[in-house]
Every structure is written in structure tokens, then in C-alpha cells.
Amino acid sequence: MPGPTATRVPRLFNRSTWPEARRIADILRKETIGGALLLAAALTALIWANSPWAQTYQDLRAIEAGPAALHLNLDLATWAADGLLAIFFFVAGLELKREFVAGDLRDLRRAVVPVAAAVGGVVVPALVYLAVAGGTAAKGWAIPTATDIAFALAVLAVIGRSLPDALRTFLLTLAVVDDLIAIVIIATFYTSHLSVLPLLAAAVPLAVFAVLVRRGVRAWWLLLPQAFACWALVHASGVHATVAGVLLALTVPVLSRTPPGGTEGPGPAEHFEHRFRPLSAGVAVPVFAFFSAGVGLGGLAGALSDPVAMGIVAGLLLGKPVGILAATWLVARFTRATLDEGLAWIDMIGLAILAGIGFTVSLLIGELAFGESGARFKIAVLAGSLSAALLATVILRLRARVYRRIHQSETADSDHDGIPDLYQQP
Incomplete structure (x- = not known):
């Protein structure tokens, strides 16, 4: 029998700390609402685009707005893709930086699994797409590589309320x-x-924005002009303007500057994330979905038999889960790690399939790759994402029934201090 100095076996998806679990729960609530709005916006666009008034939808997308002198007289569809999605990527950048600086992922042992899984979930779908489509359609290789945060978390919230928090944190x-x-x-x-x-x-x-936020400035009338100028110049350079959102996010400090004897409050990154996540999840992503998801479904069978569409569906349904599972298994194999107590690999299979929902960013990349010349990639993204959601629902609903039986003991708070006993165990 091993003594007290025996090496502890590393665990995959071990439980987060209580502050981190509480923060993740708050994010999940916002993204879940955003996912519902996204789905409603996409359905509205689909119904409108396949109604007798379909031309009015296209006319709405083509309305131009913005200052012509700055070469920003863009149509509404472009404003949604280039402008509103910059907010989405700004929030994603804040979340990523905060996770690695102050979150649980500052621990390399925690970070390596989701990072490796994300890389595997990008490489393998791209290879699957190229194997199926290839040829002149190779430029669409990145379409099935993205996971839609809001859509996937909304599905998980509906079907998997009893699933362990570790799985939700991993997916996020x-x-x-x-x-x-x-x-x-x-x-x-x-x-x-x-x-x-x-x-x-x-x-x-960008530098002015960085200096201001590092000095503790939070006034929108000082920061917003710098952010808009950075976005407009990146847009003018030919680089997709959403890149500006990530660049701005990476300049925001995570930790607050606490005065001597003072009380530490939320850092700038948390402050901006709290303010902009509702705007991202509740406005930016749903509006983009509305202007991008409206595609005529006439000739659906013919569209899905197209090599591009087949490659996208195969990448989302097959490549994404295989890449995530393979990367996770390799990490477990080479670190001799095991799943946390109570988890099973079937949970990972369901989660990996759920990550095949590639709605928002997949549509964006498809528009960059193929433009508005055809609807085949949009139909494929919608079909692949919907199929991934349905298949994951079957698996995770079955697993949720298992976890529901132990949910009551998991959330017990015997000393009534607001923190589940689970997070107070030594």
C-alpha cells in the first residue's frame, strides 16, 4: 500500500475552485440567454428568407450606412460581421486572458487539456474537410473548425442541468x-x-487604449474613440476587423491595482467582461446570426450533396469530436492522468459532439472564403450544427439522468454558508 508520500495520480476535469465555479456559472447564464436569442434570430431569418417576402430580407441586408468619407459606408450585413462580431471577439479575448492570468487555467496542468482539445478540434476537422472537398474548394478548410459558444452552451443548459460543472467549464x-x-x-x-x-x-x-486602461480609466467617452479608431484602421488594412477586438482585449489588465490597506476589487478585465458580455451575447451575436442565417432552402438535398457541403458536415460531425477526443486521450495517455471521480469517457464523447456546433464563426469564415456567391456552405453549417446538437442531446440527456441521482448530495450546504460542502472538502 502506498505511503503518505506516494505520487498523486493527476485527474482530468477535476473540480474547479468555488470562486471559479461561481464565475463560470454566471457566464453560463448569460451565454445561455444569448444562445436562445441566437437561435430565435437564426430561425426568424430562415423563415423570412423562405417566405414570399424573401426579397425584402435581402434588401434589408443590402442597406448601406456609415460615413462614406471614412470608407465605412457598409451594408448592414457587413456591419454585423465586421463590427458587431468585434465585440464578440473582444469578450472572448478578455475571457481567455483572464483564465490564463487569474483563473484556474494559470495552472499548466489544468490548461493543457482544453488547449490540446481545442487544437485537435481545429486540425482534424480541417483535414476531414480537405479529404472530402479538396480541389478548388480547399479555401473553405477552416469552416468546420470553430465551436459556437452561445449555441453550444444553450443546448447544454437545456439538456444537461445535472451534468458536472467540470464538463461545462471544459466546454466553455x-x-x-x-x-x-x-x-x-x-x-x-x-x-x-x-x-x-x-x-x-x-x-x-491601440497603445493609447492600453495606457488608459492600465491607468484605471473606465470612462467610455475616452476609451470608445480609441477602440473605434483601432477597429476602423484594422478594417482599412484588409485584415478582418474582428482582429481588433482581440487586440484590444489583450491590452486590458486582469489584476486590479490595490492601494495600500485597500480592498481588492474586480480587475479591469472582469469589469469590461461584465459590461460587454450581455451586449455580445444578447445583441452582437444574434444580430449577426439574423443577417447571416437567412438562406433559401430550395434544393436542400442537392446542396448537401455538393463536395463543399459534405466536407463541412463531415468536419463538424466527425472531425470535431474525433479531434477533441484524440487530443484529450493523448494528454491522458502521456500524463498518466485519469478522469475525475464520477466522470466517464461517454461524457466526453457527448461533449465533443456538442462542440461540433459551429454556427457563428463558421458562417463568418464561410463568407470570407466563398462570399455571397452561393448558399451551399450556409446550408451545410446549419445542417451540421443541428445534427451535432441533436446527437449530443441524445447522449448527454442519458448521462444527465445518471448524474441527477447524485445532484442533491453534490449541492448540499450543511453549514448554510452559501458554499456547497463539495468545495470545502480538504
């Missing part, structure tokens, strides 16, 4: 890292032309 972290990889892919592979001077000029308002 994986999706955030996935989004960061997506923005790197967009900036690197989907920049058709590059104007160096505007890109260099964007560094000026």
Missing part, C-alpha cells in the same frame, strides 16, 4: 481557445489584401 474554455485560434486563422489565411500603413497606424489608438 475549449470554445474560448477555439475562438482565439479562429481569429488567428482569419487574420493569417483570409486576408486577401494587406495595406501596411493603416495596420501600423492602428497601433497608435
Whole structure:
């Protein structure tokens, strides 16, 4: 029998600390509401685009607005993709930085699993897409690589209320890292032309924004002009404007500057995340979904038999879960780690399939790759995401029934201090 100095076996998906679990729960509530709004917006667009008034939907998308002198007289669909999604990526950047600086993922042992899973969930779907589509359609290789945070978490909230918090935290972290990889892919592979001077000029308002937030400035009338100038210059450079959202987020400090003898409050990153997450989840993503999901479903069978559509569906349904599971298994294999007590690999299978919901960013990348020339990639993204959601629902609902039986003991608070006994065990 091992003595007291025996090496402790590392665990995958071990329980978060109580502050982290409480913060994740707050994020999940906001993203769940956002997922419901996203779904409603997408359904509205689909119904409208397949109604007798379909042309009015297209006319609405084509309405131009913005200052022509700044070359920002863009149609509403472009404003949604380039402008509103910059807010989405700003929040994703804040979340990622906060996780690695002050969250549980500052511990390398915790970070390696979701990061490896996210990388596997990008590489394998891309390879599957290229194997199926390939040829002249190779430029769409990144479409099935993204996981939609709001949509996936909304599905998980509905079907898996009794699932362990570790699985929810894993999905959230994986999706955030996935989004960061997506923005790197967009900036690197989907920049058709590059104007160096505007890109260099964007560094000026970015630097001013960084100095202001590091000095504790939170006044919107000082920060917003710098953020808009950075966004506009990045847009003018030819790099997709959503990149500006991540760049701005990475300049925001995570930890607050506590005065001597003072009480530590929320850091700037947490402050901005708290203010902008409702705007991202409740406005930016649903509006983008409304302007992007409206596609005519006539000839649906023919569209899904197209090599591009088949590659996207295969990447989301097959490549995404295989990549996530393979990366997770490899981490477990080489670190000799085991799943946390009470979890099973079937839980991971369901979660990995759920990560195949690639709605928002997949539609964005599809528009960058193929433009508005055809609806095949949109139909494929919708079909693949819906299929992943339904298949994951079957698996995770069955697993939720198992966990429901132990849910009462998991949330017991015998000393009534507001913290479950679970998080007070030594």
C-alpha cells in the first residue's frame, strides 16, 4: 500500500475552485440567454428568407450606412460581421486572458487539456474537410473548425442541468481557445489584401487604449474613440476587423491595482467582461446570426450533396469530436492522468459532439472564403450544427439522468454558508 508520500495520480476535469465555479456559472447564464436569442434570430431569418417576402430580407441586408468619407459606408450585413462580431471577439479575448492570468487555467496542468482539445478540434476537422472537398474548394478548410459558444452552451443548459460543472467549464474554455485560434486563422489565411500603413497606424489608438486602461480609466467617452479608431484602421488594412477586438482585449489588465490597506476589487478585465458580455451575447451575436442565417432552402438535398457541403458536415460531425477526443486521450495517455471521480469517457464523447456546433464563426469564415456567391456552405453549417446538437442531446440527456441521482448530495450546504460542502472538502 502506498505511503503518505506516494505520487498523486493527476485527474482530468477535476473540480474547479468555488470562486471559479461561481464565475463560470454566471457566464453560463448569460451565454445561455444569448444562445436562445441566437437561435430565435437564426430561425426568424430562415423563415423570412423562405417566405414570399424573401426579397425584402435581402434588401434589408443590402442597406448601406456609415460615413462614406471614412470608407465605412457598409451594408448592414457587413456591419454585423465586421463590427458587431468585434465585440464578440473582444469578450472572448478578455475571457481567455483572464483564465490564463487569474483563473484556474494559470495552472499548466489544468490548461493543457482544453488547449490540446481545442487544437485537435481545429486540425482534424480541417483535414476531414480537405479529404472530402479538396480541389478548388480547399479555401473553405477552416469552416468546420470553430465551436459556437452561445449555441453550444444553450443546448447544454437545456439538456444537461445535472451534468458536472467540470464538463461545462471544459466546454466553455475549449470554445474560448477555439475562438482565439479562429481569429488567428482569419487574420493569417483570409486576408486577401494587406495595406501596411493603416495596420501600423492602428497601433497608435491601440497603445493609447492600453495606457488608459492600465491607468484605471473606465470612462467610455475616452476609451470608445480609441477602440473605434483601432477597429476602423484594422478594417482599412484588409485584415478582418474582428482582429481588433482581440487586440484590444489583450491590452486590458486582469489584476486590479490595490492601494495600500485597500480592498481588492474586480480587475479591469472582469469589469469590461461584465459590461460587454450581455451586449455580445444578447445583441452582437444574434444580430449577426439574423443577417447571416437567412438562406433559401430550395434544393436542400442537392446542396448537401455538393463536395463543399459534405466536407463541412463531415468536419463538424466527425472531425470535431474525433479531434477533441484524440487530443484529450493523448494528454491522458502521456500524463498518466485519469478522469475525475464520477466522470466517464461517454461524457466526453457527448461533449465533443456538442462542440461540433459551429454556427457563428463558421458562417463568418464561410463568407470570407466563398462570399455571397452561393448558399451551399450556409446550408451545410446549419445542417451540421443541428445534427451535432441533436446527437449530443441524445447522449448527454442519458448521462444527465445518471448524474441527477447524485445532484442533491453534490449541492448540499450543511453549514448554510452559501458554499456547497463539495468545495470545502480538504
